[in-house]
Amino acid sequence: MAIPLTAGRLLAILKAEGVKTAEYPGWTGRGRDAATGRTFGPVHMVLNHHTAGTTSLTVVAKDGVAGLPGPLAHIHLAKTGVATMCSAGRANHAGTMAKNAYDSFLQEKATHPAPSKASGTIDGNDVSYGIETENLGNGTDVYPRAQYDAWVRINAAFCREFGWSAESCGCHKETSVEGKIDPKGPVEGYSTRGRFEFTPKQLRADVAERLKHAASWSPTAPTAPKPPTTPAPKPPTDTERITALEKRVTALEKRTA
Numbered sequence: 602m603a604i605p606l607t608a609g610r611l612l613a614i615l616k617a618e619g620v621k622t623a624e625y626p627g628w629t630g631r632g633r634d635a636a637t638g639r640t641f642g643p644v645h646m647v648l649n650h651h652t653a654g655t656t657s658l659t660v661v662a663k664d665g666v667a668g669l670p671g672p673l674a675h676i677h678l679a680k681t682g683v684a685t686m687c688s689a690g691r692a693n694h695a696g697t698m699a700k701n702a703y704d705s706f707l708q709e710k711a712t713h714p715a716p717s718k719a720s721g722t723i724d725g726n727d728v729s730y731g732i733e734t735e736n737l738g739n740g741t742d743v744y745p746r747a748q749y750d751a752w753v754r755i756n757a758a759f760c761r762e763f764g765w766s767a768e769s770c771g772c773h774k775e776t777s778v779e780g781k782i783d784p785k786g787p788v789e790g791y792s793t794r795g796r797f798e799f800t801p802k803q804l805r806a807d808v809a810e811r812l813k814h815a816a817s818w819s820p821t822a823p824t825a826p827k828p829p830t831t832p833a834p835k836p837p838t839d840t841e842r843i844t845a846l847e848k849r850v851t852a853l854e855k856r857t858a
């Protein structure tokens with residue numbers, strides 16, 4: 602069980618984890634608690650999403666979409682890796698969660714079953730932090746390195762603060778009974794790993810690895826491709842030297858003739 606963090610504390614744990622942060626104007630007072638009459642927390646997991654758009658910050662932080670008022674997440678994560686704070690309260694991101702899936706994150710099981718409506722449902726917005734990561738979600742739009750690195754850091758920051766394992770980090774498609782498919786798509790790379798397909802399991806593995814280190818840790822940088830080596834100019838051969846010498850002699854002879 603964990604009591605939701607104050608806005609100040611939320612910002613502080615992200616900064617400590619090395620995340621570049623920004624604050625959406627008015628974010629500390631924005632949430633879906635008063636309007637719904639429901640209280641945010643206790644919180645038990647982090648839920649990861651993709652925005653399915655390109656310029657989603659204002660939509661996520663404030664405006665929301667038809668039938669779903671903002672804020673739509675606690676954090677908006679841009680392609681640059683900048684995390685913008687959107688809310689420290691209740692946010693409209695998780696929708697209805699299947700109880701069997703939710704329980705597996707609550708209990709930090711090593712595996713997470715496919716969400717089953719038959720197992721019962723809960724309101725995911727009461728119990729989870731939401732991260733909306735900017736990506737079209739079309740399966741070809743790439744998550745840049747900086748964005749994925751920040752994504753791992755944000756998940757780890759919550760786990761570190763609350764004493765959770767990486768098995769408390771879920772993805773919308775793992776809990777939703779509404780047919781959500783997010784997040785998905787190719788990742789440019791992470792640490793020494795080249796391009797790979799996003800999977801919840803890989804995200805959790807990367808969060809678990811991060812949690813073995815201090816918050817200030819950075820993964821090994823990718824090995825930079827070696828610059829093409831230009832061969833050193835060869836010294837002239839004896840024949841070339843003699844030829845050059847002969848030319849100079851001939852030129853001199855012409856001048857003195």
Ligand SMILES: [Zn+2]
Pocket residue numbers: 649650651694773781783
């Ligand atoms: Zn989602």
